[in-house]
Amino acid sequence: MTAEEFVSEVGRGVALFLDINPPDIYSKGHPAGTYNFPYHRRNWGRDVKRALNGQTPPIGLFGNDTATVDAAAQSLEDEGLSVVFKFGHGLIAWEKEKLPVERVKDLTPDELAKSLGDYVVIDVREAYELRSGKIPGALHIPMGQLQSRINELEKDKAYAIVCASGGRSSSVAAWMSQLGYDVSNVVGGMSLWAGKRHPMERG
Template sequence: MAILTAEEFVSQVERGMALFLDINPPQIYSKGHPAGTYNFPFHRRAWGEEVKRALNGQNPPIGLYADNPAVIQAAVESLEQAGLNVVFTWDKGLQAWQDAKLPVERVIDLTVDELRQNLDKYVVIDVREAYELRTGKIPGALHIPMGQIQNRINELDKDKTYAIVCASGGRSSSVAAWMSQQGYNVANVVGGMSLWLGGGHPVERP
């Protein structure tokens, strides 16, 4: 594993040359994370293979960020077993990242109950894959899968406010962070469709 300094790796991320994964749970990610990270929470079972499938044949240099050294080590091993290349890790947490004068982002969180009560104030974007819509989607939601959002961002109006939803809040928090970087007013729906459905809120079928 070739290790870069934080400054070297951040420069690669900013130039689109590397992938930076925050592997903390979504509720930690939303409170603050290194700029340019995607939230891909770590779990023990075939996690590296999940990342590999999400990359769809690409194999960029990867950096990992988490609060726990043991989690970082397990994630590195999982990625390397999947044939992926880890070039940077950070296990010192957000305060140390900020103290090093490295860039940070935060995502505004929105509960499903808050969204239900204020649905007329948001344009909902569902970033799940098409097969996941079988359980239903929030009435009026736009369907733009996570992998398409960068190519379709110009379809969206910066004068509107967006609520981003996925299955459980991981993908949506990454999309919300990226859209915020692009200058959009955006919030992440905490718990995603899992909590929306669990709360008995209305859905429409595609």
């Protein structure tokens, strides 16, 4: 399958396209329609399968080197998932093919703390993850619920999306940007927010 054919499948909602790069690389630019699911060697395929919650779409993988992409593909196939497209040559090569690219605005925890009143913060973690605390005033909408609740959000506001470490929030920010929302990804997520000792709300 060519890149153009696979991009068409993604656009029609038939296939799932995963960018396996770290969140900071993903936010600087990624193929349009990709979700950020950074690759790690231990049980990565199992983590993806769990996130799919029983769905088995054809999957494409994007990364910066072919060896890592091949390893990620093998991890998925070991879990019975079907990888139909691989691209391991990075964003420059993708852009040279004149294929669509998206970029996400980044917001550091320090920048957000200084201008918290300028944003509606959306925490896309699962409920159990909030036990450690959340950003004061943050709206909790788990990533899996956001598509069905997107009409609750007004397009004349600025949004800051946060998760545990920046991976899920990057994907959500990219998707919301496509829909016309003014949205930024909180780099490093709640791990970095807490590490910087910014205010936390519990309960």
